[in-house]
Amino acid sequence: QKEVEQNSGPLSVPEGAIASLNCTYSDRGSQSFFWYRQYSGKSPELIMFIYSNGDKEDGRFTAQLNKASQYVSLLIRDSQPSDSATYLCAASSQAGTALIFGKGTTLSVSS
Amino acid sequence: KAGVTQTPRYLIKTRGQQVTLSCSPISGHRSVSWYQQTPGQGLQFLFEYFSETQRNKGNFPGRFSGRQFSNSRSEMNVSTLELGDSALYLCASSLVGLAGPSYEQYFGPGTRLTVT
Numbered sequence: 001q002k003e004v005e006q007n008s009g010p011l012s013v014p015e016g017a018i019a020s021l022n023c024t025y026s027d028r029g030s031q032s033f034f035w036y037r038q039y040s041g042k043s044p045e046l047i048m049f050i051y052s053n054g055d056k057e058d059g060r061f062t063a064q065l066n067k068a069s070q071y072v073s074l075l076i077r078d079s080q081p082s083d084s085a086t087y088l089c090a091a092s093s094q095a096g097t098a099l100i101f102g103k104g105t106t107l108s109v110s111s
Numbered sequence: 112k113a114g115v116t117q118t119p120r121y122l123i124k125t126r127g128q129q130v131t132l133s134c135s136p137i138s139g140h141r142s143v144s145w146y147q148q149t150p151g152q153g154l155q156f157l158f159e160y161f162s163e164t165q166r167n168k169g170n171f172p173g174r175f176s177g178r179q180f181s182n183s184r185s186e187m188n189v190s191t192l193e194l195g196d197s198a199l200y201l202c203a204s205s206l207v208g209l210a211g212p213s214y215e216q217y218f219g220p221g222t223r224l225t226v227t
Contacts, residue, residue, distance in 0.1 A: 032214050034215065034216070036218075043199075043201055043218040043219060043220050044201070046216070046217060046218075049215050088153075088154065090154075092214060093156075093167070097142070097144075097159045097166045097167040098156040098159055098167050098169065099144070099146075099156065099203075100156070101146075101154035102153070103153040104153065
C-alpha cells in the first residue's frame with residue numbers, strides 16, 4: 001500500500017515566524033510531489049510542486065525534496081494568519097496518473 | 112482562464128439511489144481525475160481519464176464508475192448509494208497526463224454528497 005504520511009498537527013506558530021511542514025512517502029517510484037492548501041469548506045489549492053532533489057522557492061514558500069530519504073517538506077516564511085489552513089502533501093503514483101495524498105497538517109498562525 | 116467547474120455543488124440522496132456528478136476541466140486540459148474526500152480517510156483517488164480512456168483506477172467498488180467525453184468533460188456515477196458514500200467529491204484537471212514533470216492537478220470546488 002503506497003502511503004504518504006504527515007503529522008496531523010495542529011502546528012501553531014506566531015505571525016512572522018517560519019512554519020515547517022513535513023511529509024514522507026513510501027513509493028520510491030514517485031517522481032512528482034505537490035503541496036496543496038485547503039481552507040475549511042473549500043477545495044485544495046495547489047501552492048507548490050517539486051520534481052528534483054533540493055530546494056524550490058516561490059515567494060514565501062520553499063519546498064524541499066530528498067528522494068534518498070523519501071522526504072518532502074514545505075517552509076512558509078513570514079507566516080500570516082491567512083496561512084492558517086490544512087496543508088496536504090501529495091506524491092504521484094509510479095504510473096504518474098494518480099496522486100496519493102497525506103491526511104494533511106493543520107497550521108494555525110496566531111496574530 | 113476559467114477554472115475547473117463541478118455540478119451540482121450540493122446533493123442529497125437516499126440510500127439505494129444513484130447519482131451522477133459532472134466536471135468540466137480547465138480549457139485545454141485533457142486529463143481528469145476524481146477523488147473522494149472524507150474526514151476519516153482524507154483524499155482518496157477514484158479514477159483518472161485521458162482522451163476518453165480510463166488509465167488508472169483506485170481501490171473503490173464497482174459501484175463507482177466514470178467516463179470522459181470528447182470535449183474532456185467527465186462524469187462520475189455512483190450506483191446503489193450507501194451512507195458511507197457521503198463525502199466531498201473532487202475533480203481535478205491536468206494539462207499533461209503522463210508521469211513526470213508538468214503533471215500539476217488543479218481542483219474544482221467539489222460536489223458535497225449527502226446520503227440519508
